[in-house]
Amino acid sequence: MRSIGELARTSGLTVSALRFYDRSGVLTPTLVDPVNGYRWYTDAQVTPARLVAGLRRVGMPLAEIAAVLRLRDDEPARAGRLLDAHLRRLENGLADARRELSRVRALIDPEESPMTTRIVLPPAALAAAVDAVRFAVGDDPELPVLAGVLLDVESDGVRLVATDRYRMALGRAAGRVDGPPVRALLPVPAVDEFRALLDTATEPEAHLTVAAGLVTLAVAGAEATSAVLPYEFTDYRRLLHRPAGAPARRVPVDVATLRAALRAGTPTVTRDHEGVPLPVTVLGVDDRNGLRLVDASDLAGPDRADLLVGVNGDFLLDALDAAGGPQLVLELDGPIAPLAVRRPDDEDTFSILMPIRL
Numbered sequence: 001m002r003s004i005g006e007l008a009r010t011s012g013l014t015v016s017a018l019r020f021y022d023r024s025g026v027l028t029p030t031l032v033d034p035v036n037g038y039r040w041y042t043d044a045q046v047t048p049a050r051l052v053a054g055l056r057r058v059g060m061p062l063a064e065i066a067a068v069l070r071l072r073d074d075e076p077a078r079a080g081r082l083l084d085a086h087l088r089r090l091e092n093g094l095a096d097a098r099r100e101l102s103r104v105r106a107l108i109d110p111e112e113s114p115m116t117t118r119i120v121l122p123p124a125a126l127a128a129a130v131d132a133v134r135f136a137v138g139d140d141p142e143l144p145v146l147a148g149v150l151l152d153v154e155s156d157g158v159r160l161v162a163t164d165r166y167r168m169a170l171g172r173a174a175g176r177v178d179g180p181p182v183r184a185l186l187p188v189p190a191v192d193e194f195r196a197l198l199d200t201a202t203e204p205e206a207h208l209t210v211a212a213g214l215v216t217l218a219v220a221g222a223e224a225t226s227a228v229l230p231y232e233f234t235d236y237r238r239l240l241h242r243p244a245g246a247p248a249r250r251v252p253v254d255v256a257t258l259r260a261a262l263r264a265g266t267p268t269v270t271r272d273h274e275g276v277p278l279p280v281t282v283l284g285v286d287d288r289n290g291l292r293l294v295d296a297s298d299l300a301g302p303d304r305a306d307l308l309v310g311v312n313g314d315f316l317l318d319a320l321d322a323a324g325g326p327q328l329v330l331e332l333d334g335p336i337a338p339l340a341v342r343r344p345d346d347e348d349t350f351s352i353l354m355p356i357r358l
Contacts, residue, residue, distance in 0.1 A: 001031065001040040011049035017056075018049070026066045027052055060086050084347075092237055095154050095181045116211035117153055117182045121175025123201035123219055126208075129160045129171030130195045132349050135318045137188055138164030145231035149191045151184045153177060153210060159348070161236050167315050168236065168338075169322060172348035182210050185233050190215070190226030197224050239338075240352070249307060249332045251291045252344070255320055261293060262313050262320075269295070269310070271356060280356045281313035283332065283339070291330060307332055309339050310356040316341070319351045 008015045021027040022039065027048060029039035041049075048069055055065045064082055071079040130149070138146030143165070150161040157174035186194075194217045198206065207218040216225040268279040282294040285307045294308060309332050319341040320328065331340035338352040 004039045007041045012053040098181045117179030119208040123206040125173035127198040129173045132171035133162040133169040136162040136169035148185045150233045169351035185229040280310040311353045
């Protein structure tokens with residue numbers, strides 16, 4: 001047995017931190033002396049303590065640290081996904097900080113020449129990212145900020161984002177980036193022009209340049225340029241955040257089967273939307289973790305309501321078509337959380353549909 005001081009020296013945690021993790025139920029001692037209250041730990045607890053120390057150093061929330069400790073032996077893949085998700089948060093936070101500092105520099109010295117960011121990436125990857133998000137662009141004239149596609153340049157590529165408030169789609173293309181992270185909101189006609197230009201690519205590289213309010217795409221000697229829309233796009237990352245310790249139910253689906261059911265007029269329920277009857281497609285999970293389509297009679301009974309979600313069936317068809325591939329994964333997180341449509345082999349390209357209250 002090791003005393004709390006010995007475990008502290010071995011793990012890199014302080015004694016006060018170990019007491020805190022004991023009170024929090026994250027790392028409890030094997031034995032507490034009933035007389036003097038001294039905490040004692042076994043050798044097997046050294047590795048978990050070191051894990052806690054490392055995860056706290058990189059700022060992982062306490063609930064997620066507890067989840068990693070629970071999953072590391074029996075479900076290491078799920079534990080790894082939690083680490084990946086936290087790493088993405090850190091990378092996104094760093095990219096946001098760089099963008100904000102670039103804006104601050106411009107406010108400090110408005111005369112400073114605008115910075116230029118250049119991205120080199122495969123034309124096919126950029127075309128696929130456009131195809132993954134184009135369907136979700138808004139067309140409400142009162143919300144011009146949604147009538148475009150966000151080009152979010154990160155340290156190792158670009159992320160494309162589009163939303164019409166009822167659905168959101170994200171696509172990503174990896175590439176070489178020279179310059180600071182930057183965001184540019186492109187109007188739809190420019191996005192379509194860029195997409196057509198990518199179809200003519202005969203070389204393995206496309207070149208994007210973002211500078212002075214303009215975005216230029218150069219492919220195989222041809223070039224197209226667009227001005228950036230003067231709007232601040234929504235903070236899409238905040239909308240994608242899921243509370244710690246609440247993993248969504250991941251349900252694999254055969255796309256052809258689901259598409260056929262939706263187009264054949266799958267059972268729906270009707271809900272009032274601004275005075276207009278709206279057909280709602282209700283999705284649920286069966287006992288074998290398979291997707292099932294729910295009708296009105298199911299809703300009236302004691303069905304597993306926490307696993308049901310209502311969505312616009314036409315929007316779901318659009319998401320299936322945009323995602324492509326014969327197999328996809330739907331993430332159901334309950335009746336008031338968005339439904340995610342994901343590719344099983346690509347965590348960065350997906351769409352989410354806003355739920356319709358059942």
